[in-house]
Amino acid sequence: MVEIVYRIYEVADEKTAKKNAEKDFEFDLYSSISKSQNNELVMDCLICESREEFKKIIKDEYGNGISFRYSRKLRPGDLYCVIIGEHCYSTEKYFNKVTFTCDCCGATVETYYGKPIYFSDYEVRNYFYGIEDYAEKRFCSHKCKQVYESRECNKIRPNDDEEFYITKDMFSEKVSGYIYKISKKSTGEFYIGQTMYAPVFRWGQHLKTERFPIENITDYQFEVIEIVPLGCNILEREKYWIQKFYRGNPEKSLNIMCTANIS
Known part of the structure; x- marks a missing residue:
């Protein structure tokens, strides 16, 4: 015995086919001729x-x-059958229609396949400051998504008196990265490092290490000593600064890399 899930289609006339295809494109469903x-x-x-x-x-x-497949030889009004599943033990997915309302225009969208258009985790984090409610928004088309995004970003964009969350990706697009220096005030020791992301995140990582325990945070000074331009080799710039400070005071340097044989 076989369990066959199938669809019967009627070939549309040219005008109807064009109208259906335009609707399919508007909803970004990009599918087969049968579906579109x-x-x-x-x-x-x-x-x-x-x-x-x-x-x-x-x-x-x-x-x-x-017919049992679509062919360009078929004419408007002809019928054909397409088998979409065989030996299916979970046929519910073929019959459970997905219905949602566009959060921009209010249109009701019904489909058996595909996922609604929504904001990715990256977009929620970087465009909406991590506000989780925006992850639940659904749209009928990318046009509606763009309109909604523009409208909402203008609403929630912080002014100079408001706080907002910085993400590690916010400062990584126009520069290669940052060279920073951490100094211990009580001993004069220092450490040179580099990061491609917002320096505050790298500083936070250091505060979880034995070398810079967070309990002594007031004893440290963290400073950015160079913003490395896009296209510049950040590792070479890190090496330059490590060696420069090492030559000035080798006994206080906490860097090991790039310090061998420096006079």
Whole structure:
């Protein structure tokens, strides 16, 4: 026995096919000709002995002229059958229609396939300052998503008197990175490092180490000593600064890398 999930389509005339395709494109569904242009008449599941018996049953019901695949030779009004699943033990996914309302224009969208258009984790984090409510928004098209994004960003963009969350990616687009120096006030020891992200995040990582325990945070001075331009080798710039400070006071340097054989 086989369990076959299938759809019956009617070939649409040129005007209807164009209209269906435009709607499909608007909702960003980019699918087959069957789904995007032609008219779906039936979607069902049939249990029978074999594919041959399945085809016989379909022909008995829809006529011998029905095809079992789409062909450009078919004309408007012709019927064809497409098998979309066989030996399916979980057919619910084929019949459970996904319905949602666009959070921008209010349009109701119904589909059997695909995911709604939504804001990615990156977009929520960087465009909406991590406000989780925006992760639940759904849109019928990318155009609606862009309109909604522009409108909401203007609403929540902080002014000079407001706080907002800095993410590690915010400062990584126009520079290669940053060279920083950490100094211990009580001993005069110092450490030179580099980071591609906002320096505050690298500083936070250091405060979790034995060398710079957070309990003694008031004993440290953290400073950015160079913003490395885009296209410049940040490792070479780090090496330059490590060696420069090492030559000035080698006994206080906490760097090991790039300090061998320096006179």
